[in-house]
Amino acid sequence: DRVFxxxxxxxxxxxQRQPEIYGAATLADVERExxxxxxxLGLALEFRQSNHxxxxxxxVQEARGAAKAIVINPGAFTHTSVALLDALNAFDGxxxxxxxxxxxxxxxxxxxxxxxxxxxGVIAGCGTDGYGLALRRVANLLARx
Ligand code: DQA
Numbered sequence: 357d358r359v360f361x362x363x364x365x366x367x368x369x370x371x372q373r374q375p376e377i378y379g380a381a382t383l384a385d386v387e388r389e390x391x392x393x394x395x396x397l398g399l400a401l402e403f404r405q406s407n408h409x410x411x412x413x414x415x416v417q418e419a420r421g422a423a424k425a426i427v428i429n430p431g432a433f434t435h436t437s438v439a440l441l442d443a444l445n446a447f448d449g450x451x452x453x454x455x456x457x458x459x460x461x462x463x464x465x466x467x468x469x470x471x472x473x474x475x476x477g478v479i480a481g482c483g484t485d486g487y488g489l490a491l492r493r494v495a496n497l498l499a500r501x
Contacts, residue, residue, distance in 0.1 A: 357398070357424040357498050361390055361487065362415055363405035364431030370456075370484075377457050381484045393488050397495040409433055409440065416443035425450040425494040427487065434459075434469045444474040450497045452490040455480040 363383065366373060371382035387403045394401040402423065406412055412433065419426050426447060433440050434455070444451055451474055458481025459466040472478055477493055479486040 358400040358402060358422060359394065359425045359427060359491065359494055360415065360419045360423040361387075361401060361403045361427045361491070362412060363403075363429050364412055364433045365407040367429060367431055368405050368407065379456065379483050386484045386487055389484070390487050390491060393491055397491060399491065399495060399498075401491075409437055412437075413439050413443045416440065416447060419449075420447055423449065424498055425452070427452050427454060427490040427494060428471065428475075429454040429456065429487075430471050434471050435465055437470055441470040441474055444471065450476050450494055452476060452493055453478045454486045454490050456483055456486060457481060 367383055370378055370386065371380055383405055390403055391401050404415060406415070412430065416426065426444070426449065428451065430437065430440055453469065453471050453475035460480065476497070477490070479489050482489060
């Protein structure tokens with residue numbers, strides 16, 4: 357089963373950007389770990405990042421028919437994007453929202469997520485381990501919905 361793992365703005369700077377909050381791993385490190393785990397779980401991983409809201413919307417639309425599930429860290433678009441929520445609402449499979457940091461421990465504006473109105477599960481504050489946890493959840497949901 358194919359899974360899209362989509363990453364929003366500034367996640368290309370992972371490892372360099374506020375490492376005290378987001379850690380030292382780069383997005384390439386995260387992708388490598390996710391790919392290895394997906395091999396174990398029998399999932400085919402499509403891992404992407406964009407700084408552009410419309411590109412993320414396009415990818416969520418592309419997932420219709422192309423992917424069984426979506427793992428998404430929408431970055432700051434989490435807190436702003438009705439368009440991303442609408443796109444996710446047009447996708448049928450499981451959606452797991454990931455945040456590397458604990459968004460509830462930070463500024464108030466990070467505590468509201470448009471994407472959470474659609475997400476089946478949310479993982480926050482588990483560092484980059486959150487991606488692996490989300491993929492395990494996806495594998496479980498696809499095996500026994
Ligand atoms: C983030 C949390 C968001 O509030 C922030 O804008 C990000 C990253 C996280 O992974 O912790 O860019 O989604």
